[in-house]
Amino acid sequence: MKLTDHKNPIVRGLLSFWAPTPASMRGWALASVVVNAGITVTGATVRVTKSGLGCPTWPTCTSDSYIPIAHPEISPLHMTVEFGNRLLTFLVLAVGFACMVAAMRLAPRRPGLLRLAWLQPVGIVVQALWGGLVVQSALHPVTVGMHYIFSVGLMAACWMLYARAGEGDGPVQRLVHRDIRRLAQALVAAVLALLVAGVLVSGTGPHSGDDIASRFDFNIETVARIHADIAYLVVGLTFALLLALHVTDAARSARRAALGLLGIVLLQGAIGYTQYFLAVPAFLVGLHVLGSTLVWIFALRAATATRTRGPAGALPSPAREPATADRV
Structure with missing residues (x-):
């Protein structure tokens, strides 16, 4: 019996990367979106619990051990939280490799999917190495901020893999x-x-990850106001997109994507103002980071819902019209 013919549907699903179908390829891509978003949120948990240097060395946890061991100067809780986040990297990497293998074994092979799939394990390894730099820099806000920005890029690649796996390889329409x-x-x-802008606010405000971590020398009121102004712009653009899709009677999928984004953006704004007026409690910071990942994913979803490359399995065909700017 083939491994992919296993009677247990869970096992069969986990092994589907070896004998992928378009549906399972898309499933693995969605799993990659979820785990990359998840580790972004757990990374914020490390920061708000002051566990950023719970493992003060890298790649080891302490100078003489790869795993947490009792240390007189480090809280066991901080060490556990930071080490747990490091372990999650292996789950993200495993899903990334599954995407890559599935794209390589998918028949017929689709070069566009393969390029996006390769970005998963490569990007995750780069992220892990950058995480070492974050530790070595004692959580400098530049390295911490770039760690988050890299995650934003990875989530975009994961979403595009998901979107492309559900359509053909024709020109953008x-x-x-x-x-x-x-x-x-x-x-x-x-x-x-x-x-x-949110990275600048986080790097200026509290919750640095550890008491010894440095902060940006910005005025917190100023950067928070800039962040809020851009948020108003996002709300306006989202509402405009939803209205334009409605009055032109666009496809229901596009309208639903824009409506979902508007809901997430408004909820995120409510969380942001609440945490500001409550002096930035740790729990709401973590919730705000979760919201930021959802806003990003839903924005990508809204953009990809306005274009297609034809139905899944369709062969490439000549473009109907130039679409050089239609990449997302």
């Missing part, structure tokens, strides 16, 4: 008016700017 398509792309850029 717009499903909406050109200007609406551009609006969706501008929205993605605005959300990216919002995330970068």
Whole structure:
């Protein structure tokens, strides 16, 4: 009996990367989106619990051990939280490799999917190495911030793998008016700017990950105001996209994607203002990071819902019209 013919559906699903179908390929891509978003949130948990240097060395946890051991100067809780986050990297890497193997073994092979799939394990290894730099820099806000930005890039690659796995390999075809398509792309850029501004706020405010960690020398009121202003822009662009899709009677999938994004953005704004007025409690910071990952993923979803490359399994065909800007 083949491994992929196993009677247990869970085992069969876990082994599906070896004999992939378009559906299982897409399933592994979605799993990669989830685990990359998840480790981003657990990374924030490390920071808000002051566990950033729970394992003060890298790749070892302490100078003489790869795993947590009793240390007079380190809290066992901080060590456990930080080491647990490191262990999650192996889960993310395993899912990334599964995506890569599935893309390599998918028949017929799709070079576009394969390139996106290769980004998973390579990007995760780069992230792990950068994590070592974060520790060596004693949680400098630049290295911590770039750690998050790398995760944003990985989540984008994962989402594009998911989106491309559900369509064909033909040229990009717009499903909406050109200007609406551009609006969706501008929205993605605005959300990216919002995330970068959020990194500056996080690097300036409390919850550095450890008492010895340095902070950006910015005025917290100023960077928080800039962050809020960009958030207003994102809300406006999201509402405009939803309205444009509605009045043009666009596909239901595109309208649902924009509506979902608007809901997440408004909820994220409520969390942001609440944490600001409550002096930035740790729990709400973690919830805000979760919200930021969802806003990013939903923004990508809204953008990809405005275009297609034909139905899954369709062969490439000549472009109907130039679409050089239609990449997302």
